[in-house]
Amino acid sequence: MEHLWIAIVLISAVLQTGRNAGQKHLSGQMSALAAAWVRFGFGLPFAVGYLVWALHWFDLRLPALGAHFLVPTVLAAVLQVVGTALLILLFRLRNFAIGSTYVRSEAIIAAILGTVFFGEAVGPFGWLAIVISVAGVVMISVVRSGVGGFALVGSVFNASAGVGFLAGLCYALGSFYIRQASLSFGHPNFAFTASVTLVTVITMQTAGLGLYILVTKPRDFLAIARLWKPSLFVGVMSAFGSMGWFTAMTIQRVAYVKALAQVEFLFALVVSILFFRERSTRNEMVGMALVATGILVLVLFAK
Numbered sequence: 001m002e003h004l005w006i007a008i009v010l011i012s013a014v015l016q017t018g019r020n021a022g023q024k025h026l027s028g029q030m031s032a033l034a035a036a037w038v039r040f041g042f043g044l045p046f047a048v049g050y051l052v053w054a055l056h057w058f059d060l061r062l063p064a065l066g067a068h069f070l071v072p073t074v075l076a077a078v079l080q081v082v083g084t085a086l087l088i089l090l091f092r093l094r095n096f097a098i099g100s101t102y103v104r105s106e107a108i109i110a111a112i113l114g115t116v117f118f119g120e121a122v123g124p125f126g127w128l129a130i131v132i133s134v135a136g137v138v139m140i141s142v143v144r145s146g147v148g149g150f151a152l153v154g155s156v157f158n159a160s161a162g163v164g165f166l167a168g169l170c171y172a173l174g175s176f177y178i179r180q181a182s183l184s185f186g187h188p189n190f191a192f193t194a195s196v197t198l199v200t201v202i203t204m205q206t207a208g209l210g211l212y213i214l215v216t217k218p219r220d221f222l223a224i225a226r227l228w229k230p231s232l233f234v235g236v237m238s239a240f241g242s243m244g245w246f247t248a249m250t251i252q253r254v255a256y257v258k259a260l261a262q263v264e265f266l267f268a269l270v271v272s273i274l275f276f277r278e279r280s281t282r283n284e285m286v287g288m289a290l291v292a293t294g295i296l297v298l299v300l301f302a303k
Helices: 004-027 032-041 044-057 067-092 096-103 106-116 124-145 149-154 159-183 190-216 220-226 228-251 254-260 263-274 282-301
Strands: none
Touching (some): 004 032, 004 228, 004 254, 004 263, 032 190, 032 220, 032 228, 044 190, 044 228, 067 190, 159 190, 159 228, 159 254, 220 228
């Protein structure tokens, strides 16, 4: 059970890779907000199914949802939606590649937040693993985006970098509130508490973002209905991936989950090489090696 979170994160990273590919396909045929809503709206029934399974399998009942649970849950839901909105904003900025690279700082942001504000101190090997893996991800992002290293460093204070950092901050902070909400029940069954948290968060996001689209761009739902099959695929991948992320963040510290989640970039590169016949450069291979090294240090030595 001690290392169960590792397997859960690896599976979730594979599912998220599939979700991202599906959303990329949808984003060319519907608005960015509609593509974002799809992952919540189509994923909600499967999240509810996970909760029903947990209640039946473990013979449990729904707990009372007090302020100690609802406050961090609302904060998590809002922060995830804001983070998504910031990523959408990045697409409209000239230096999207720079901003999206700075989003990769999420793991380091999570480690700092956990140490300073949430009582989740990261040990020396944990910091080493996080820094190595993030450095590898940034190297891969720089190569793929075509942004020079000097341009990246010199653009710390531009709008794209700021938006990227804010998106990373929102996602990292939201993850801590997810963990806080799930642990607030004080129940030893992590599958049960994670499923309650997941359904509550996705319900809020589906209703909130859906209402915004209905008021501002109601025709977006026509595009969603027309593309229901790929939308369903995104929803399924998102729901099962979120089940994994929520469960892993209930079991393990957020910073370590975020660090191991960098393996998603290795999966994405493998897919591009095997299925799209893309060739990796030497710098990309170095970046992949750094990510793999950071993950090994995290799994073998971090406590």
